[in-house]
Amino acid sequence: MTTANVTRSIDARGMPCPGPLMSLIGAIREGQVGDVIEVLSSDQGSRTDIPAWVNKAGHELVEVAEEEGFARFIIKKVR
Amino acid sequence: MDGQTLSLVLFSGTDDRLNAASVLTAGAAAMGRKVNIFLQYWALDAFRADRIRNDHGVAPEGDAEVVRRHRGQHWSEIFRQAKEIGEVGIHACSLSMEMLELKVEDLDPLVDDQEGVASFFMEVDGPVSFI
Numbered sequence: 001m002t003t004a005n006v007t008r009s010i011d012a013r014g015m016p017c018p019g020p021l022m023s024l025i026g027a028i029r030e031g032q033v034g035d036v037i038e039v040l041s042s043d044q045g046s047r048t049d050i051p052a053w054v055n056k057a058g059h060e061l062v063e064v065a066e067e068e069g070f071a072r073f074i075i076k077k078v079r
Numbered sequence: 080m081d082g083q084t085l086s087l088v089l090f091s092g093t094d095d096r097l098n099a100a101s102v103l104t105a106g107a108a109a110m111g112r113k114v115n116i117f118l119q120y121w122a123l124d125a126f127r128a129d130r131i132r133n134d135h136g137v138a139p140e141g142d143a144e145v146v147r148r149h150r151g152q153h154w155s156e157i158f159r160q161a162k163e164i165g166e167v168g169i170h171a172c173s174l175s176m177e178m179l180e181l182k183v184e185d186l187d188p189l190v191d192d193q194e195g196v197a198s199f200f201m202e203v204d205g206p207v208s209f210i
Contacts, residue, residue, distance in 0.1 A: 016151045018105045022160045025109060029164070053109050 006074070007035040013070050017045030021053055028059065028077050035077045036062065042070040050075070081111040083205040091210060092121030094154065095137040095146050100210050101157035108165025117199040118190065119172040122210075124179055126171070128187045131155050158189050168202065170194045 008027055012020035020041035027037050039050065047064075050073050054061045063074040085107040089100055104114050118126055125135050132153065137143045161167050171186060171193040183193055 014150070016149065018102055018109070018157070019152055021109060022105060022157075022164070025164050026160075049106075049109075056110055 005036050006038045007031065009038040009040070011040045012046075013040050013042045015041070015043060017043045018049065019043070020046045021049045024050060024073075024075065025053070025057075028057070028075070031077050033077055033079060037075045037077065039073045039075065040067075040070050041073065046073070047071055084113040084115050084202060086115045086117075086199075086203045086205065086207045088117045088119060088199075088207055088209045089122035090119050091138065092123075092125035092135050093137050093141070094135045095141050096210050097122065097125060097135065098146075098151065098154040098157070101154040101161065104167060105157050105161040105164075108161040108167055111165070113202075114161065114165065114167040115199070115202045116167070116169045117172055117194075117196070118169065119175045120178075123171055123175045123181070123186075126169075126187050126190050127181065127185055129185075131187045131189075155187065155189060162189065170199060172196065172199075 008031065010023050010027055012023050020039055020043050024037065024039050031037065051061055054075055058079055060076040060078050061073065062076050065072040085103065087100055089097065107114050125131065132155065137146050169190050171190050173193045173195050176193050
């Protein structure tokens with residue numbers, strides 16, 4: 001998965017818990033099946049919450065990459 | 080909706096406790112839980128439309144400076160997001176409404192309605208947390 005495939009990018013860096021997750025949920029709800037959403041988050045809670053929610057909601061966590069001071073999550077809307 | 084309802088009674092009207100309650104509500108709503116909230120006393124007062132964004136202070140053991148320094152979203156915004164993504168009912172205690180001399184139209188639109196305590200328990204299916 002490269003950034004070229006990303007449909008929508010959310011820069012939630014600096015936003016505390018549960019802001020990044022809530023932004024992701026909003027983007028998933030507004031999006032179409034097949035959309036690929038990127039979330040950048042510096043919130044530690046996102047590291048457990050985003051994978052937990054993606055799994056629970058039945059979407060696909062394509063990638064989690066650790067960057068300098070934040071994490072990059074790539075999520076595919078599958079339903 | 081999956082699993083047990085998160086039932087919260089909010090009593091304190093300080094920003095730290097209301098923020099903690101809003102975060103719990105958002106998390107539960109995100110994970111598909113129904114949330115049932117009953118507002119009493121000072122928590123209800125904090126939901127007045129004309130004062131919701133005021134500084135409501137912090138709990139006696141808290142440090143107001145720490146809370147103010149934290150660049151988070153306001154708790155009312157977190158409750159609003161939780162209501163958008165899940166099934167979250169926010170009900171005003173009719174006894175507290177009477178005590179504070181409030182009408183439903185005095186409250187922020189986040190509050191769905193006012194009800195008696197027995198109506199709140201109609202939707203309780205497990206433990207109740209009092210904050």
